[in-house]
Amino acid sequence: MNPSTNKNGCVLTCCGRPAPTSQSSVISTLSDKMPIKCNTGCQKNAVLKRPKTGDALCKECFFWAFEEEVHHTITAAKLFTPGDYVAIAASGGKDSTVLAYIMKLLNDRYNYGLKLVLLSVDEGITGYRDDSLETVKRNEQQYDIPLKVVSYEELYGWTMDRIVQETGRKSNCTFCGVFRRQALDRGATLLEVDKIVTGHNADDIAETVLMNILRGDIARLQRCTALVTGSEGAISRSKPFKYTYEKEIVMYAYFKKLDYFSTECIYSPNAYRGYARAFLKDLEKIRATTIIDIIHSGECFSVREGIKLPTQSTCECCGHISSQPICKACVLLEGLNKGKPKLGIGKTSKVREHMNEIINEKLGDEPKQIPQTTITDAGITATHHNKNKNLDF
Amino acid sequence: MCSVDPDELTVMTRATGGLDISGGDVMCRKCGESAAEVVLRVKDAYCRLCFLSYFVHKFRSTIGKSKQIQPGDRVLVATSGGPSSAALLHLIREGLNENSHKKLRFEPVFLYVDESCVSNSPKTGPEYVEKICSEVISRDFLCYVTSLQQVMAPEAHPPVLFTKEWKEMNLPGSPDLDKKLCELLTSCRSISAQQDLHEQLRHKVILQSAHDLGYTKVFFADNSTKLSINILSQVAVGRGSQLPSRVHFRALHRDVEVYRPMREILEYEIQQYILLHGLTILPAPSFNPEGTSIVSCTEEFILGLQKDFPATIPTVFRTGDKLMSTSSGSSKCSTPDVNGDSGSKSTANVNNDPCVMCGSQIDTGQCEASAFIATLVSQKLSCNHPSVHTLQQNSTNRISDGKSKMILNGEVNDSNELKNTVSKTEDSCDCSQNSDCCDGAKSTANSGLKLLTKDMIEDLLCYGCRIILKEMTEVQHLPVKMKQTAAELERRRHMRAHIQDFLL
Numbered sequence: 001m002n003p004s005t006n007k008n009g010c011v012l013t014c015c016g017r018p019a020p021t022s023q024s025s026v027i028s029t030l031s032d033k034m035p036i037k038c039n040t041g042c043q044k045n046a047v048l049k050r051p052k053t054g055d056a057l058c059k060e061c062f063f064w065a066f067e068e069e070v071h072h073t074i075t076a077a078k079l080f081t082p083g084d085y086v087a088i089a090a091s092g093g094k095d096s097t098v099l100a101y102i103m104k105l106l107n108d109r110y111n112y113g114l115k116l117v118l119l120s121v122d123e124g125i126t127g128y129r130d131d132s133l134e135t136v137k138r139n140e141q142q143y144d145i146p147l148k149v150v151s152y153e154e155l156y157g158w159t160m161d162r163i164v165q166e167t168g169r170k171s172n173c174t175f176c177g178v179f180r181r182q183a184l185d186r187g188a189t190l191l192e193v194d195k196i197v198t199g200h201n202a203d204d205i206a207e208t209v210l211m212n213i214l215r216g217d218i219a220r221l222q223r224c225t226a227l228v229t230g231s232e233g234a235i236s237r238s239k240p241f242k243y244t245y246e247k248e249i250v251m252y253a254y255f256k257k258l259d260y261f262s263t264e265c266i267y268s269p270n271a272y273r274g275y276a277r278a279f280l281k282d283l284e285k286i287r288a289t290t291i292i293d294i295i296h297s298g299e300c301f302s303v304r305e306g307i308k309l310p311t312q313s314t315c316e317c318c319g320h321i322s323s324q325p326i327c328k329a330c331v332l333l334e335g336l337n338k339g340k341p342k343l344g345i346g347k348t349s350k351v352r353e354h355m356n357e358i359i360n361e362k363l364g365d366e367p368k369q370i371p372q373t374t375i376t377d378a379g380i381t382a383t384h385h386n387k388n389k390n391l392d393f
Numbered sequence: 394m395c396s397v398d399p400d401e402l403t404v405m406t407r408a409t410g411g412l413d414i415s416g417g418d419v420m421c422r423k424c425g426e427s428a429a430e431v432v433l434r435v436k437d438a439y440c441r442l443c444f445l446s447y448f449v450h451k452f453r454s455t456i457g458k459s460k461q462i463q464p465g466d467r468v469l470v471a472t473s474g475g476p477s478s479a480a481l482l483h484l485i486r487e488g489l490n491e492n493s494h495k496k497l498r499f500e501p502v503f504l505y506v507d508e509s510c511v512s513n514s515p516k517t518g519p520e521y522v523e524k525i526c527s528e529v530i531s532r533d534f535l536c537y538v539t540s541l542q543q544v545m546a547p548e549a550h551p552p553v554l555f556t557k558e559w560k561e562m563n564l565p566g567s568p569d570l571d572k573k574l575c576e577l578l579t580s581c582r583s584i585s586a587q588q589d590l591h592e593q594l595r596h597k598v599i600l601q602s603a604h605d606l607g608y609t610k611v612f613f614a615d616n617s618t619k620l621s622i623n624i625l626s627q628v629a630v631g632r633g634s635q636l637p638s639r640v641h642f643r644a645l646h647r648d649v650e651v652y653r654p655m656r657e658i659l660e661y662e663i664q665q666y667i668l669l670h671g672l673t674i675l676p677a678p679s680f681n682p683e684g685t686s687i688v689s690c691t692e693e694f695i696l697g698l699q700k701d702f703p704a705t706i707p708t709v710f711r712t713g714d715k716l717m718s719t720s721s722g723s724s725k726c727s728t729p730d731v732n733g734d735s736g737s738k739s740t741a742n743v744n745n746d747p748c749v750m751c752g753s754q755i756d757t758g759q760c761e762a763s764a765f766i767a768t769l770v771s772q773k774l775s776c777n778h779p780s781v782h783t784l785q786q787n788s789t790n791r792i793s794d795g796k797s798k799m800i801l802n803g804e805v806n807d808s809n810e811l812k813n814t815v816s817k818t819e820d821s822c823d824c825s826q827n828s829d830c831c832d833g834a835k836s837t838a839n840s841g842l843k844l845l846t847k848d849m850i851e852d853l854l855c856y857g858c859r860i861i862l863k864e865m866t867e868v869q870h871l872p873v874k875m876k877q878t879a880a881e882l883e884r885r886r887h888m889r890a891h892i893q894d895f896l897l
Contacts, residue, residue: 039776055775065774072770077762213625214698216708218715227762243767279694283629286687287585289768289860290629296764296856297633300756301716 048255051247051288059255066252070240071106077227079238080195082113087193089184090118090139090147092132095199097139097260098249099241103197104143117191121183122151123176124159135261150187152179156333166336171345173273178328182320188235196237203246203280205239206294211276219309219323225298234321245291407701411435423447431665435703441669448658448666452484453497456654459642462610464498468652469537469608471599472503474525474675477614477655480663483672486532501612503529504552505677506598507540507564510571511578511591512678519564521677526555528673539602542570544594545577547873551605577870584686586864589630589857591680593751600752603649615653618660618695621706624713626691632857634756640713646752659706748855749879750862755855765856845869850879 035045038058046056050065057065073079080086088103090096100118107114120136140147153159156179164172188196205225212221223229230236241249253260283290303309314320315327322328334354335343343354412419412432419429421440429438439447456462470485472478488497505525509518522538529536537552543566553564574594581587603611615623620640627636638644644651655663667674699705748755757765847868851859862868869876889896 041776050775052771053775057775065771068774069767069771073762073767076760076766209628210625213628213709213712214705216712218712221712221716243764243771275694275698279690282690282694283687286685286690287583290687292764292768293631293856293860294628294633296631296756297628297636299759299763300634301636303715303717 048251051251052245052292054288062255063252066244066248067102067106067109070102070244071110073227073243074106074112074240077238079197079228079240080112080114082111083115084113084194085115085117085192087117087119087188087191087196088145089196089198090120090136091199092120092135092139092261093199094249094253094260095201095241095246097135097258098253099197099199100139100143100145101256101258102240104145116145117193118145118147119184119187119191119193119196120147120149121180121187122149122153123180124152124161126161132261135259138259148187148191150183150190152183155179155183155186156329158333158336163336167342167345171342174345175332178332182327182329185235185320193235196235198237198239199241200239201241201244201246201249202291202295205242205298206291207273207276207280209294209298210280211273214276215272218303221298221301222303222309225295225301243292243295412438414438430669433662433665444665445669448662449484449487451657452654453488453495455642455657456497456652461643461650461652462499466499466610467608468499468501468610468612469603469606470501470503470612470614472505472525472529472614473679474505474521474528474677475614476660476663476667476674477616477619479528479672479674480658480666481612481614481655482529482532482534483666483670486534502535502537502606502608504537504539504599504602505529505555506595506602507538507566507677508595508680509678510540510542510566511574511680513681514678515571517678521675522555522564523559524675525677526559528675530555530557537602537606538564539598540564540566541595541598542566542574543601544598544874545570545573545872547877549598549601549605552602573870573872576867577872578680580865580867580870581861582864582866584682584684585630585688586861587682588680588686588688590750590861593858597752600646600649600651609649611649611651613651613653614655616655616658616660616663617710618706620653620656620713621709622688622692622695624709625695626688627857629687629691630857631860632753632855634855635751635753635857636713637717638753640710647747657710746853746882748858749850749853749875749882750858751855753855755853757856757859845876845880849883850876853879853882 036056038044038046038061039055040057040061042058042061044058044060046058048059048062049056050062086103088096088100090100100116103114103116106112107116118136118140136147139145151159160172160176163175167175184196208224209221212218212224227242228236228238252258280291280294283294310323312321312323313325315322315330316325317330318327320327320329324331331343340354343350412435414429414432417428419438421427421429421443422438423443424440427440427442430441431439431444433439433444462468470481472482482503485497485501489501491497503526505522507518507522509515509521512518518540526536526538536555538555539550539552543549550566578587578591581590599611603609623639624636627633627639632639638646638651640653640656642653642656666672695705695709746755747753759765845868847862847865850868850871851862854862865871
């Protein structure tokens with residue numbers, strides 16, 4: 001935490017909370033000295049220290065730097081073409097709130113020519129209903145971007161609460177992640193958008209690189225640092241915040257007074273990802289640029305010849321993109337519906353056995369359909385959590 | 394040979410209680426005849442003989458299946474006196490002793506690098522040299538000695554052969570070089586950078602010695618645990634592109650081949666081997682700074698995770714094994730249309746010169762939508778003059794024409810100039826120190842090349858070494874050879890740029 005002063009001379013830490021009293025001796029010497037000038041030479045007093053580069057900046061220059069960097073990411077990777085219809089994946093958390101704000105701002109400032117819409121997913125986790133719904137609805141009002149909500153209940157017939165009851169707390173994140181990804185795709189297809197943008201930031205991507213190394217997931221390791229993902233037939237997703245630190249997003253939201261709902265998913269603590277996250281936070285304390293360094297390392301990877309990689313085709317049940325004959329979502333649903341909640345978590349051989357039974361049964365019948373989505377109106381409640389986005393991209 | 398299905402994700406299962414063999418009643422799982430003495434992988438019990446044969450088999454098969462070591466090959470084995478080195482020494486001796494077709498057939502000599510000048514106890518250096526080298530000699534091998542400060546010398550002294558009549562002054566080196574080396578290491582502000590730099594220097598010395606002695610093959614005694622920690626810490630430091638050369642069995646550095654025959658053996662197994670054979674470990678004085686660094690944090694993390702999830706180290710190791718790095722020209726770009734000249738726009742280096750500091754491929758020749766360019770842009774935006782705000786008006790006008798690339802060029806060109814001004818105020822070349830590096834004439838980086846600034850050297854380094862350079866307070870402390878190579882490369886670049894249009 002680096003002390004900085006606001007206009008009244010009160011001392012704030014960089015997150016805006018009053019500095020703990022044990023630092024008062026340090027702080028008093030600082031406030032005696034000349035206030036630090038903004039590093040760009042614009043002569044204003046610096047009010048914050050950038051987590052990314054360590055430079056002291058004033059508010060306006062920080063806003064400028066932040067926005068320009070996102071703009072640079074967008075233009076360098078040619079994410080959009082004028083006239084695109086773009087869905088912003090919104091959960092009500094800090095990333096999606098700031099993302100919605102920035103997309104709107106840059107679209108106006110630089111004339112991207114985009115048509116924007118907010119897309120929200122309701123997992124059916126109780127406890128978040130009012131606040132996060134409020135945030136997303138407020139975003140809709142403030143930024144004048146229309147909103148669409150899709151829920152697990154209507155897509156799959158299950159809410160996360162019920163799923164956790166069935167499976168316990170060990171693999172609930174797998175369920176939520178797989179379902180959420182398809183839910184986003186289905187919502188986007190309904191709206192007929194051209195592209196999806198998600199709020200994954202640099203910390204998320206670095207964490208994913210580390211986690212994929214720890215789990216030995218070569219295929220994902222190759223894909224996870226790409227700015228744009230998605231293959232033939234699927235709607236492409238991009239991550240404009242790929243090089244933006246989480247801390248800077250919070251700082252931006254704080255100084256711009258953007259409000260968001262921040263809390264942890266009640267089911268999250270047991271995820272394996274927590275280890276990678278803790279490790280990343282420790283590394284960041286030692287050296288702040290590690291996050292970008294990890295992403296750079298990830299971009300330099302490729303796979304040796306002769307290593308088998310799963311190929312991508314489509315699911316036989318629902319037609320969604322999948323690397324197995326039956327996609328994971330269908331497998332998980334099948335398990336839930338038949339009372340075998342561990343199907344899909346663990347041995348793939350058991351999955352194959354089970355699914356072969358099903359297919360054989362159904363050979364004479366019509367192909368199995370996942371309940372199709374129907375247009376939902378905004379009256380459906382949206383519940384979200386922020387910490388555990390689906391990071392399996 | 395067994396192989397784990399490469400498609401299956403390792404299911405991370407928590408370790409439940411380990412097997413307790415202290416009662417002496419658990420039988421070996423392999424032969425079922427003798428009492429178990431060693432427990433591997435939490436639950437597998439082995440008796441003495443079965444464990445030893447398993448251990449030796451791992452070593453031999455690592456060498457054998459690669460088919461790279463031919464009979465009669467001359468190999469330089471780098472030893473540090475630590476557990477892995479001691480085990481390697483013993484294994485090689487046993488392997489060579491064996492009669493029949495199973496005999497190891499190469500001709501090893503050993504090399505010890507004395508690092509006492511940068512350790513906490515410099516005085517004990519010569520003592521350890523004697524101890525470690527006598528150990529090697531007692532197994533009937535030749536042993537050479539060199540010291541870390543040789544990397545600072547303009548002309549490195551070739552390694553000296555250790556004999557029974559060894560005296561302290563035989564150790565190559567001088568107090569002047571000692572001082573220079575210490576200055577170099579302390580000029581890095583953080584411990585992580587110091588450790589990284591030390592690793593690169595040590596590597597350089599060993600390869601240099603191999604070159605001087607005329608060996609084209611080198612063995613390193615890195616074990617699986619150390620390599621897994623290396624994989625993660627290298628990724629964290631930005632050296633992901635160099636992973637293959639630090640982790641695979643065979644790596645090529647210029648004209649020397651580096652091998653890691655112990656790479657599939659865990660540290661725990663090595664410790665058991667040492668116990669069973671009663672080998673001596675000699676912890677030589679080495680560079681060991683106090684405090685947290687990236688490497689120490691990674692080590693703590695991996696070892697801690699390994700306790701809970703015993704599959705961690707093998708998985709990380711296998712992942713590292715499967716990776717290759719993309720070459721600098723064709724690295725993963727996110728721009729939909731990758732044109733051939735995308736790498737040459739923003740950074741100066743696109744050719745195949747190796748990094749001046751660590752000798753590996755330069756990995757910063759990437760397209761605009763990459764992490765490296767993003768860092769450059771951030772730096773520029775954080776220290777810009779107000780004139781940039783007028784750039785905003787220009788860009789608003791131009792973007793609507795769709796000329797975003799031009800802006801990008803303009804921006805990044807600005808960054809090079811701005812970096813020049815920034816770095817000049819940072820380091821002032823103290824001309825009295827090194828007369829061979831500048832003639833006292835101050836000039837910009839684009840002309841004259843008489844003044845070696847951070848900027849010039851930066852372009853010649855890979856991503857990981859750039860981070861080290863950024864932390865160094867004084868660039869002139871770099872080894873003389875490195876500076877000479879850098880200056881020469883810079884001159885060649887200029888020559889090339891001059892005649893660029895006429896090269897086919």
